[in-house]
Amino acid sequence: MASVGIVGAGIAGLVAAYYLKRRGLEVTIFEATDRVGGFMQSEQAEGFLVEYGPQTLQRTSTEFEHLLRALDLEEACIPASPLAAHRFIVRRGQPVPLPRTPLELLRTPLLSPRARLRLLAEPFIAPADRFTEETVAAFAQRRLGAEALDYLVEPFVAGIFAGDPKHLSVRHAFPQLHRLEQRFGSLTWGAIRSLPERRYHPAPRRSMFSLVGGLGQLPQALAQKLQGNIVYNATVVAVRWGDKTPWTLTYRQGAHVANQLFDVIICAAPLHQLAQLEILPSIERHPLPKVIHPPLALVALGFRKEQVAHPLNGFGLLVPAVERSFQILGTLFSSSIFPNRAPEGHVLLTTFVGGQRHPELALLSEEKLETLVRRDLERLLGISGPPVFRRVWRWERSIPQYHVGYDAVLVCLREIEVRRPGLFLAGNYRNGISVVDAAKSGLQAAQQVIFYLRQEAAGGAAKILLGE
Ligand SMILES: Cc1cc2nc3c(=O)[nH]c(=O)nc-3n(C[C@H](O)[C@H](O)[C@H](O)COP(=O)(O)OP(=O)(O)OC[C@H]3O[C@@H](n4cnc5c(N)ncnc54)[C@H](O)[C@@H]3O)c2cc1C
Known part of the structure; x- marks a missing residue:
């Protein structure tokens, strides 16, 4: 049975492992932390349900629907409230409804x-020139x-x-x-x-949804199916290719460094980690261009309903950069989007700070972040008094930025795969940053592995027949 070593237990790595295990391959995932899911982390505490990474998913792919069905998660899916179709953008210090129809667009005070x-x-x-x-x-x-x-x-x-x-x-x-x-x-x-x-040719219904236990329930369900296949707290530091031997994967677990052999490797770690990974023997190739992953902080605050003057009748609000008197990027009205995000009589607001607009703010202390968010929300939503619930989470490196010139990154990734047969790359840096895109890239890597192993097997049989 062919063996596959997978670097990273984010959604891309887990999906790749799940499909390959179902095809009868021996899979081992190495995960640098003590938990699966990468960005997909949810917490339930004091009656609140907080998402620290992705907040909602879109039904945009048939493969993803199949995955939810195979994991028995269909019953756990909860659609977003119809209220979520309404959004607000801040103009002159006030949240203004985002127009939803062409007529509204022509009348909007925004x-x-x-x-x-x-x-x-x-x-x-x-239109612009196709090549610009x-x-x-x-x-x-x-x-x-x-x-x-x-x-x-x-x-x-x-x-x-x-x-x-x-x-x-x-x-x-x-x-x-x-x-x-x-x-x-x-x-x-x-x-x-x-x-x-x-x-x-209707695409799958493009509706927004979450899971009853939060989006972290999806990686947890995948991990259940991969019991015994995940090595935690194991940071992969190098993968070595031998012309006649399988791949050697080197990982660090505390002070302990170990090697393990695999026929195939899938690297599903973030792009900034891939750039650090030693791929040996090194090859002459274009250097991987630097891709920015700006820091991003999430501040989730719970209030009693009467502490908030705004009706919170929508998905949330976004603050344009030109509204310079505010520091937050935007706030989701989490408990208006999904039913089980706050206890009876309470609301949950999730605010984003930092990103490329203000990277330095994402690195402030938890106290300073809370103060900054409360100051902006007092003016925007009429919040009064201290929150009854608070959580602050920071991603020091968040989403890869597909800047102009990203073609050079994609060419370099392709070059690594072509020149190192048996090494495949998956994650949110390939075909899109959404969870569904990252999952799709994991599935594609798994399909490429199957194709590669079939070709290898055919090549091996041909070599035996030819007496090589
Ligand atoms: C705050 C935030 C909000 C978002 N909101 C949404 C949203 O609402 N909807 C949506 O669809 N998407 C959203 N996204 C994007 C989406 O969550 C991610 O793009 C997607 O989850 C990435 O999955 P991944 O598997 O590619 O990578 P990751 O989730 O980054 O997983 C990579 C894994 O690799 C591990 N790893 C790293 N280095 C090593 C190593 N050397 N050895 C072993 N393991 C390693 C990491 O610990 C991690 O577990 C959001 C992202 C963020 C940060």
Whole structure:
């Protein structure tokens, strides 16, 4: 039976291991920490349910639906409340509802009359040259105007990537928008003309959901199926390839360093860790470009309902960078989105601080972070008095930023795989940053492993027949 060593028990590594184990392969996952899930961490305490990483999932992939079914998690899925369709963006210090229809967009107080008029020009603006790589900011400013960039696009980019639209590549970070422009000439025509297509080839329902025990329940369910296959507190430091021998994986567990042999390796550690991993013998190749993973802090605060003046009737609010008197990136109204996030009579608010906009703030002490968040929420949501529940969590390196020039990263990753047969790479740095994208990349790595082993077996049989 072929053996597979997997580096990292985030969603990508777990999904790869799960599929390969089901195909009868011998899998071992090495996880640097004492828990599975990577960013997917949830905690239930004092009647509150806090997410420290991803907050919601989108039903966008059939494979992911199959995974939930195979893990018996369908019953545990909880849809987001219809309220979650409403969002707020801060303008002149006040949360303003985000327009949801073209008519609302043309009337919204979120944009000046001039900026709304500018939106009407969008269908008539020529698409960019296919080969020019544009930043999200340049794309949005060209198509929608400067004010729409500031109040509609920038806050979402900060909310999704914790990133800066002035550096993110539109083609890599938001490929759907890039494709829409290239294919239909404009976003407006693209949205209109792809409607019949979507009707005839419906994608899985694009609805938002979570799990009753929090999203951490998904990696836990995978770990259950992989009992005995995970080595905890084991940091992989090197993988060595031998022409005629299998791969040697070297890991550190406390003061102890050990080697283990595998036919195939999947590296599902974050990109910044892959850059540190020794792949031996080293090969002449393009150096892996540096990719920024900005620090991000989450501050979850629980209040009694009467402490909050705002009705919290939505998904949450986003603060544009141009609203300079605030320091937070945005706040999710967690207990308005899902039913079981706060005890009766209470609310839970999850606020994000830092990212590329203010990386230094994410590194403040827990007390300073709480003070900063409460100061902003007092003004934005009319919060009064101290919270009854508090949790602060920090990711020193969060989401990989797909900046302009990201092609060079992808080329380098491909080069590693091509020149080191039997080594495969998976994670949120390949095809998208969402949990579903990372899971898909784990599944793809598993499929490549099966294909590779079949080819090896066929090659081996051919060699025997040829007497080599
Ligand atoms: C705050 C935040 C909010 C987010 N919100 C959402 C959201 O709402 N919806 C959504 O879809 N996505 C969201 N994301 C993105 C999504 O959570 C991640 O992109 C995805 O979970 C990444 O999965 P992964 O398996 O690629 O990597 P990771 O989750 O980073 O897992 C990698 C694993 O590898 C381990 N590891 C690292 N180095 C080594 C080593 N040398 N040896 C052994 N093990 C190692 C790590 O400990 C970790 O367990 C969010 C991310 C963050 C940070």
